[in-house]
Amino acid sequence: MIFGRVKPLDAILATAEKKSLHRSLGAFQLTMLGIGAVIGTGIFVLTAEAAQKAGPGMLLSFIIAGVVCALAALCYSEMSSMVPVSGSAYTYSYAVMGELVAWMVGWALILEYAIAAGAVSVGWSGYVVGLIENAFHIDIPNALVRGPSDGGIVNLPAMGIAGLVTWLLVIGTKESAAVNAVLVTIKVAALTLFCVLALPVINMEHFTPFMPLGFGGVSAAAASIFFAYVGFDAVSTAAEETKNPQRNMPIGLIGSLGICTLFYLLVASGVIGSVGATPVTGPSGEALAPGSAELASQCSAIGEAAVVCSKEALAWTLREIGWPQVGNLIGLAAGLALPSVILMMMFGQTRIFFVMSRDGLLPAVLSKVHPKFHTPHVITVLTGIFVALFSAFFPVGVLADISNSGTLFAFAMVAIAVMVLRRTDPDRHRPFRTPAVNIIAPIAAIGCAYLFYSLSLYTKALFFGWAVVGFFVYFFYSRGHSHVGRGIIDVHEDDKDAPPLPVPPIT
Numbered sequence: 001m002i003f004g005r006v007k008p009l010d011a012i013l014a015t016a017e018k019k020s021l022h023r024s025l026g027a028f029q030l031t032m033l034g035i036g037a038v039i040g041t042g043i044f045v046l047t048a049e050a051a052q053k054a055g056p057g058m059l060l061s062f063i064i065a066g067v068v069c070a071l072a073a074l075c076y077s078e079m080s081s082m083v084p085v086s087g088s089a090y091t092y093s094y095a096v097m098g099e100l101v102a103w104m105v106g107w108a109l110i111l112e113y114a115i116a117a118g119a120v121s122v123g124w125s126g127y128v129v130g131l132i133e134n135a136f137h138i139d140i141p142n143a144l145v146r147g148p149s150d151g152g153i154v155n156l157p158a159m160g161i162a163g164l165v166t167w168l169l170v171i172g173t174k175e176s177a178a179v180n181a182v183l184v185t186i187k188v189a190a191l192t193l194f195c196v197l198a199l200p201v202i203n204m205e206h207f208t209p210f211m212p213l214g215f216g217g218v219s220a221a222a223a224s225i226f227f228a229y230v231g232f233d234a235v236s237t238a239a240e241e242t243k244n245p246q247r248n249m250p251i252g253l254i255g256s257l258g259i260c261t262l263f264y265l266l267v268a269s270g271v272i273g274s275v276g277a278t279p280v281t282g283p284s285g286e287a288l289a290p291g292s293a294e295l296a297s298q299c300s301a302i303g304e305a306a307v308v309c310s311k312e313a314l315a316w317t318l319r320e321i322g323w324p325q326v327g328n329l330i331g332l333a334a335g336l337a338l339p340s341v342i343l344m345m346m347f348g349q350t351r352i353f354f355v356m357s358r359d360g361l362l363p364a365v366l367s368k369v370h371p372k373f374h375t376p377h378v379i380t381v382l383t384g385i386f387v388a389l390f391s392a393f394f395p396v397g398v399l400a401d402i403s404n405s406g407t408l409f410a411f412a413m414v415a416i417a418v419m420v421l422r423r424t425d426p427d428r429h430r431p432f433r434t435p436a437v438n439i440i441a442p443i444a445a446i447g448c449a450y451l452f453y454s455l456s457l458y459t460k461a462l463f464f465g466w467a468v469v470g471f472f473v474y475f476f477y478s479r480g481h482s483h484v485g486r487g488i489i490d491v492h493e494d495d496k497d498a499p500p501l502p503v504p505p506i507t
Contacts, residue, residue, distance in 0.1 A: 026242075026243050027251045030256075031256050031259075032256075033252070033344060033347075035184050035188070035256045036184045036187075038229060039263055039341075043314070045122075045126065045311075045313065045396055046224060046396075047314070048290070049290040049400065051277035051307055052288070052290045053217050053290065054218045054221035054279075055278055056209075056210050057211040058221050058277065060218050061218050061224075062265055062268055065229055065451070066264070068448060069226065069257065070257060071441075071443055073253050074434045075414050075418045075441055077253050079417065081430070082430050089417075090410075092413075093105045095421070096417040096420045099361075099485070103356075107467070107470035108470075109349070110349065110352075111406025112230060112404075112406040112407040113345050114346075115399050115402050115406075116230065116403040117165075117345035117390075118158070118162070118387050118389075120342045120345060122155060122396040122399065124158065124161050124342070125145060125161070127331045128157055129145045134324070134327070134328055147392065147394050148393060149293055149395055154393065155391055161339055162384055162391055164339070165343050165346055166346065166380060166388075169343065170380050171373055186336050186337050190334070191266075193326065194270060195267060198273070199266070199270050199273070203273055206276040212279060217279075219450075219451075223454035224290075224400055224401055224404065227400040276307070279308060281298075283298075312331055346383055354366065354379060355367075359483055360481045360482045366382075401456060402462055404455060405455060405459050405463035408451055408452040411448045412444075419438065419441045419442070
């Protein structure tokens with residue numbers, strides 16, 4: 001059976017030992033990387049997207065998404081500390097549920113990381129363009145800074161930042177992490193300043209009606225907002241480059257998530273209470289989808305006098321409450337800080353491709369490591385090209401929802417993998433154990449399924465279409481080149497004289 005192609009955990013660890021990346025990251029760096037990945041588009045950009053779907057009820061959306069993400073983080077912490085290698089959900093699925101499921105998870109993670117990096121690039125472009133226009137009183141043509149569905153032709157700034165981040169990742173992980181730590185500091189300082197200025201002028205009347213589009217709108221916003229929490233998953237892909245991963249991975253994962261959730265609720269409250277978060281509706285009162293041509297047209301008709309119409313929600317909010325220069329400063333901070341999110345998304349994508357290539361499911365050239373920088377430079381450059389193309393032609397809301405579909409599938413598989421492995425390999429050393437795993441893991445999986453169901457029909461159709469393409473690629477290339485399928489399984493150097501590890505029969 002294809003599902004029988006399970007790669008033993010010992011073999012996974014041996015493969016990483018033989019062809020490993022350089023271990024240079026500690027607990028503090030991992031936490032900074034996690035904050036850098038999580039705090040970003042969700043606050044600076046998706047706040048407007050969530051307001052259009054849920055109004056003030058987006059606070060509840062943040063909580064729902066955060067709870068599901070926290071439960072998934074506990075499952076990730078056990079798996080990443082027990083299996084400290086690159087590959088994230090892909091690697092865990094390979095060890096527990098077999099090659100086909102692992103391939104589909106890895107295929108879905110392309111939606112999570114590459115498209116997410118494109119979404120953040122678009123968000124960065126919105127803030128930088130807004131900053132330039134407001135600080136220097138010039139008007140940049142929309143044709144050059146927006147995609148086709150958003151009233152433009154091509155988003156050149158988004159393409160440019162994607163290229164810059166690609167170059168930074170090729171230089172090396174340690175250098176990337178050092179730059180990221182500086183950017184995270186700037187980002188946290190900017191968000192703290194926003195809270196100091198916006199929270200004191202909250203008007204409680206802006207919180208009513210709390211759910212103008214009903215609980216369905218809250219659920220839809222939660223499904224979109226989940227995009228803002230996926231950074232911790234990118235941290236788990238850095239396990240193979242982490243010093244003492246059994247200790248440092250759980251600290252980086254859970255610590256970064258807790259800090260980021262607090263910022264999300266505070267900043268969202270500041271936006272709602274100070275300027276309001278009423279969704280913009282169509283001429284007949286119908287709800288308009290974020291990122292749609294209809295919403296762009298309606299916002300143009302009302303002069304973009306609503307936070308849901310803004311491409312730079314936090315900077316726009318501060319300008320509206322009488323702090324135009326500070327608003328520009330927030331825009332500058334976002335322009336400096338959002339690249340850290342792009343960096344982590346692309347970091348995660350390249351490491352997953354690296355491991356899939358190392359397993360034979362993708363061409364071997366993709367796992368080639370640069371002799372000087374010790375990074376998988378080939379796949380980094382290829383990923384950068386695709387991210388630049390995504391960001392050039394699609395709006396942030398559409399990219400975020402598509403990314404979420406792959407993310408939620410992968411997270412659900414990790415939650416299932418934790419439960420299965422507790423039964424199939426109960427004696428394996430677990431430096432971090434998910435508490436009440438038989439309760440937390442099922443709730444995490446069900447929560448992911450609920451958020452996936454809350455995505456738009458268009459997004460779900462794209463996900464299943466992408467899955468069909470993945471099946472074709474697997475059966476026409478990956479299945480025949482798989483190392484496990486061909487009986488090639490690495491073992492530890494100490495066991496090199498021992499008989500090969502048993503391989504499940506291939507059918």
